[in-house]
Amino acid sequence: MDPASGHDAVADVAVENGRIVAIGPDLDATGFEVFDATGMIVAPGFIDMHVHLREPGFEHSETIETGGRAAAAGGFTSVCCMPNTNPVNDSAVVTTYIIERARRLSPVSVFPIGAITKGSQGEELASIGAMKQAGIVAISDDGRPVMNARVMRRAMESAKAFGLPVINHCEDLNLSAGGDMHEGFESVRMGLRGIPACSEDVMVARDILLAEVTGAKYHVAHISARHSVEMVRYAKARGLNVTTEVCPHHFTLADSDILPFDSNYKMKPPLRSCFDVEAVTEGLASGAIEVIATDHAPHPGSEKMQEFERCPFGITGLETAIGLSLEQLVHKGRVSLMRMIEMFTVNPDRILTLGKGRLTVGGEADITIFDTDRKWTFDLNKSQSKSRNTPFHGREFRGGQVASIVAGKIVWQLG
Ligand SMILES: [Zn+2]
Ligand SMILES: [Zn+2]
Numbered sequence: 001m002d003p004a005s006g007h008d009a010v011a012d013v014a015v016e017n018g019r020i021v022a023i024g025p026d027l028d029a030t031g032f033e034v035f036d037a038t039g040m041i042v043a044p045g046f047i048d049m050h051v052h053l054r055e056p057g058f059e060h061s062e063t064i065e066t067g068g069r070a071a072a073a074g075g076f077t078s079v080c081c082m083p084n085t086n087p088v089n090d091s092a093v094v095t096t097y098i099i100e101r102a103r104r105l106s107p108v109s110v111f112p113i114g115a116i117t118k119g120s121q122g123e124e125l126a127s128i129g130a131m132k133q134a135g136i137v138a139i140s141d142d143g144r145p146v147m148n149a150r151v152m153r154r155a156m157e158s159a160k161a162f163g164l165p166v167i168n169h170c171e172d173l174n175l176s177a178g179g180d181m182h183e184g185f186e187s188v189r190m191g192l193r194g195i196p197a198c199s200e201d202v203m204v205a206r207d208i209l210l211a212e213v214t215g216a217k218y219h220v221a222h223i224s225a226r227h228s229v230e231m232v233r234y235a236k237a238r239g240l241n242v243t244t245e246v247c248p249h250h251f252t253l254a255d256s257d258i259l260p261f262d263s264n265y266k267m268k269p270p271l272r273s274c275f276d277v278e279a280v281t282e283g284l285a286s287g288a289i290e291v292i293a294t295d296h297a298p299h300p301g302s303e304k305m306q307e308f309e310r311c312p313f314g315i316t317g318l319e320t321a322i323g324l325s326l327e328q329l330v331h332k333g334r335v336s337l338m339r340m341i342e343m344f345t346v347n348p349d350r351i352l353t354l355g356k357g358r359l360t361v362g363g364e365a366d367i368t369i370f371d372t373d374r375k376w377t378f379d380l381n382k383s384q385s386k387s388r389n390t391p392f393h394g395r396e397f398r399g400g401q402v403a404s405i406v407a408g409k410i411v412w413q414l415g
Helices: 064-073 092-105 128-134 149-161 185-190 198-214 226-237 248-252 274-286 321-330 337-344 346-352
Strands: 012-016 019-024 041-044 046-051 076-081 109-112 166-168 218-220 242-246 367-377 396-406 409-413
Touching: 041 337, 046 064, 046 337, 046 346, 064 076, 064 092, 064 396, 064 409, 076 367, 076 396, 092 109, 092 128, 128 149, 149 166, 149 198, 166 198, 198 218, 198 226, 226 242, 226 274, 242 248, 242 274, 242 346, 248 274, 248 321, 274 321, 321 337, 321 367, 321 396, 337 346
Parallel strands: 046 076, 076 109, 166 218, 218 242
Antiparallel strands: 012 019, 041 367, 367 396, 396 409
């Protein structure tokens, strides 16, 4: 199944020297090593455009190598890593470091995202042009959003000149200050401080207006609130170059699913109300949201296993993304299988221009193989990630990743 071409048929895919050389029924396999994918889906290699690999600086949480392995084990062949490392990826030196490490150690392709501002401090623009030369595919101050609208406007103008999209973690830090979970009935019931949905909405609104003024390519990271989805719809109706992504946990869980004081349910944006869960699911179904990204955010147990109010935000997500997407979107009949694949392949590629996400003869052989009916259980003790912070341990799935192929090489396969 290849959403870019609409190809949907039982066929063989022949790979030679890292490239796809033929796609068609009953190809002659003489002299080829054969991977039997009977009854499975063969798709373009999945792209996760939002992960945290934690290197350099936080190698006790994850490294480019372990994060790359977790990506491969999740069915991904390419990932884009956020710049909130130490040092922050705000210069060509750090960008080059990440690319060089990834080339040597990661089984999947790694595309760095550069910071918008120096040190992600929100004040002075980072070396965007030099980072673009070094290989970044977008800019973002994920986790520390640019609060100053004037700086954001300049960033959009600069990004437009360099042909880069601006990705923003939409959170008004004044509105969300001190919050631990979504503000509502559940936060009151649990006695935890709330992060209101409007802290996301006001920044989505601000950025959409700035995207119109500047003509920049703008992408909302991990959308979670229903008014934000409405505003992205508004931007699209006005013909703006505005796109967005949603994380599997935001279309799977609501604030009412949080196990009391279990810090594995703490992330930003927080799990929102069931109305928001429905709104993001509907957004995926209707096309308002075009990408599924994990926001894989590893933290070691020593940091995550604290009181809910004290532990850091974020959960891992690479290895449960396909299972959750099949469960919530395809098996429930909300989204077709072809559309689900599109949101992991050609859609992120259209935003970032990676040259990936398609199954074409002559193209690079990045391939994801998965099935849709096999029953399996996610065991975090078998995770390839260095960290274990996920609320999905023990969850039973129907269908999941079977193999990941990068440039013709099988980098991970089931069992
Ligand atoms: Zn974020
Ligand atoms: Zn993030």
